[in-house]
Amino acid sequence: MIACVKTKRGVGGIEVMELRDFESPLSDPHVEVEVAWGSICGSDIHFYKDVGDYSLFSVPKIMGHEASGIVRALPPNYMGDLKEGDKVVLEPHVHCGTCRLCKSGATNVCENRVIHGFHIDGFFVDTLRIESKYVYKIPTSMDLRLGSLVEPMAIANNALRRSGILENRDWLVGPVVILGPGKIGYFVTKLLRHHIPNSDVIVIGKDEDEKRLEAFTKEGIRTLTFRSKRYAVTPHNLILDSDKLDKPQLIFDCSGSPDALGESISMLGRKGRLVVVGLYEEGGEFTPHILSSIVREEKTIIGASGALPEDYDIVIKYIDAGFISRDILSEFSIKDCDLAFTKFLRRETITALLKING
Known part of the structure; x- marks a missing residue:
């Protein structure tokens, strides 16, 4: 073998x-x-x-x-x-x-x-x-x-279920932000646009993600680049300054970056939900302001790990349909x-x- x-x-x-x-x-x-x-x-x-x-x-x-x-x-x-x-x-x-x-x-x-x-x-x-x-x-x-x-897309489907967006979306205002334009980020994006066709999805990556981000733009998905090596700019400032948008109520962090996790918490709006899908190589440092905002603004942080049999069954049908x-x-x-x-x-x-x- x-x-x-x-x-x-x-x-x-x-x-x-x-x-x-x-x-x-x-x-x-x-x-x-x-x-x-x-x-x-x-x-x-x-x-x-x-x-x-x-x-x-x-x-x-x-x-x-x-x-x-x-x-x-x-x-x-x-x-x-x-x-x-x-x-x-x-x-x-x-x-x-x-x-x-x-x-x-x-x-x-x-x-x-x-x-x-x-x-x-x-x-x-x-x-x-x-x-x-x-x-x-x-x-x-x-x-x-x-x-x-199928397996990574099943993980993305589990992340959407964990967010609560499939059950009730009355609470959702503003854009949905996805950090990390990798495979899981791609599938989360595709599933979001399937379930909420008119949703405003913004995918954020680093400058070294340029080739990956191109795949998103080809499918009509808005992308922003965090130019980590050239400018002292954070994803938080990028998204808020780009369109003067309201803070997002739903963020999926698929990046596996501790820095991105901190920025996700920071840019999340009051009563917002952050779904963490990425896994980490190292720890990070979070300021008291970021941590306290979870309490003061009643932000919810949700972990999403693996998938259930129902996720496999669902995404098999999606992929077979040309998803x-x-x-x-x-x-x-x-x-x-x-x-x-x-x-x-x-x-x-x-x-x-x-x-x-x-």
Whole structure:
């Protein structure tokens, strides 16, 4: 078997390796999947750089947690809905099913959660075995390249649900701001415009995000650039000065930047909601003024982690209906996985897809 493996500590250390085939028979509840495409995520980059909490994960480790593929084998006496040849996508979050959160249905924040590609081996391998409950069938018409993007789009859908915007939008005034023009930011934007067609969405990035921001502008989405290296200007000042807009009531921070988190809190309007989706490599410092504004202005900060089965079911339908522009797809062979990581790290592309089989 061929896999993309982080072999050592420090930045990089990515190798394409030949692994031994499975030595034991396939047994329930596992099924065998031939992985077709994988998609690199921002959290993969944190592990690639070996920073923050990601430096605690052991190596060597097969990387990746976003993937699509085809069911190749089922265990004897299998009684589920999957069939050999089915196109599928994989859920990377393994939950215990017994903790209080799992029992309440919040499996995405299971107290004993482990994640493929970090705690245990990931999906960037040509063949894998995984419990059938983490395997979702997709339509035969769906391109498996797009299938590899189901998991991050499911995360974006969970973020929208957590914001409350899908239940009631009477409280929403002014623009919706999204910090971070990466893959999650893109999907949050697309979902917002789907559910609220006339919404005013503004995506903010840094100057090094120029190529990513171009993809948003091509789809008619307003963007602003925080020129971090040239001017002493914050996203807060940028957005308020650009149109003399009211402070936004809804912000999605998809950036993973502590500085952006502070600015998000600062620019958020009274009674506003900040949904935090990005993960962090390092901590940050927040002024007493920023922290006190949470109390004085009754701002709500909401975390959004992972996704639920209902999110997968919803976004599979969206993607099959043509929700994603193919212009955002950048493709690499698994043999060039280190190059793919490098380009994604440099923010040269919104997506970096690895062709693993086919």
